[in-house]
Amino acid sequence: MKYALGMLAATAVLVLPAAAETRLHCGRLVDVRALQVLAERTVVVDGNRIVAVEAGYTGSPTATVMDLRELTCMPGLIDLHVHVFTGTGEKSSYAGDNSVYPDGFTLRSGVTTVVDAGCAGWRNLDDFKDRVIDRSRTRVLALVNIVGNGMRGGTFEQDLADMEAKPTADAALKHKAIVVGVKTAHYEGADWQPVERAVEAGTLAGIPVMVDFGANKPERPLAELVTKKLRPGDIYTHCYSGLRRELTEEGRVNPGMFEGRKRGVLFDVGHGGGSFSWGIAMPAIKEGFLPDTISTDLHIGSMNTGMKDQVNVMSKFLAIGLSVEDVVARSTWNSAKSIKREELGHLSVGAPADVTLLSLQSGRFGFIDSFGGRLRSDKKLVCEMTLRDGKVLYDLNGLARPDWQTLPAGYRSTGDARWDAYKR
Secondary structure, eight states: OBOOOEEETTTTEEEOOOOSEEEEEEEEEEETTTTEEEEEEEEEEETTEEEEEEESOOOOTTEEEEEEEEEEEEEOEEEEEEOOOOOSOOTTOTTTTTSOOGGGTSGGGTEEEEEEEEEEETTTHHHHHHHTGGGOSSEEEEEEESBTTOSOOGGGGGOGGGBOHHHHHHHHHHTTTTEEEEEEOOOOSSSSHHHHHHHHHHHHHTOOEEEOOOSOOTTSOHHHIIIIISOTTOEEOOTBOSSSOSBOTTSOBOHHHHHHHHHTOEEBOOOTTTSBOHHHHHHHHHTTOOOSBOOOOBSTTGGGTTOOOHHHHHHHHHHHTOOHHHHHHTTTHHHHHHTTOTTSSSOOTTSBOOEEEEEEEEEEEEEEOTTSOEEEEEEEEEEEEEEETTEEEEETTOTTSOOGGGSOTTTTOTTOHHHHTTOO
């Protein structure tokens, strides 16, 4: 570990000059947008932006340099499907107690951007923004629910009278900075009205629609959804659930899913607490049906069962046979493109300095699906460090910090300016 530290000989006091840059010296860099998988690169961060990516080790007398040669560097991970509208006091609701505050579960798993999947509708989007989005260090974007009351459960999500396209589109256009799509979910009826109204709202606002297809109804076949109802760029989440006939009775991928993909519909993992099965994912991927995006469906249930977090879900796809590059693509650039936020998901000069550093560990590991089945593996991804807007917000092993013996006397005092210089 190298730090730009000066010494005043007369007083033997360690002086910490203000660093103009932070240099992340990484053993490997994966940036799918730039089609780059490169050995030993230095990512240079100045303020909240990436200002250079340089070959090999490059230092600077005025920069903070982190020796991260054992790690793989990539853009900050994007989790396309989470539930983070909490703190409302509502029980048994994803606009309440079923959601989690993002910062407690994102940064520690390398995630710098999340997309809340429909917890709020146009009636409570302002409350979600004030209560969670504006207070979070994690970048929180949102899919606005076609249900005006949002994902409040029970009769709320079956109320067709509260599924209005124009107010939903108006809310999305009012909050362009945070709303990246429309969500429809959990509908138990046999008609297409929630999907049709969500698509209408998405068309008015110029944004994609994500569909959690709800109950499996013969009147609403999956093939019709992805080949006729959804537009190119719309997203089918929970694609390996097995709950909506993603596989045929013969164990083959539903032909409609291949046709939907040809048409431009995107397929998202959305693992969750009940929407990922090894018995669906393994044969589907063997048949060539890979997900476009990897997401968690984070909520109070999934985080404590088989899902756990974003890097754990990525590790599951490594165990199936995808490469590190594959899972990074589906957790960064693919996700950014799917929500039309192409300033994210890459490490190009000028991009936000959202950076994730992972280690690939070897050992004996087990990964559990939503139904209790285990898949064993000898490798696992672990988040070591997360930077959001150029600030180190998670550091598993203190790699961004100097050894305590090298710090000046009195560094333990929170009022010591020299110690404060290390704080980010």
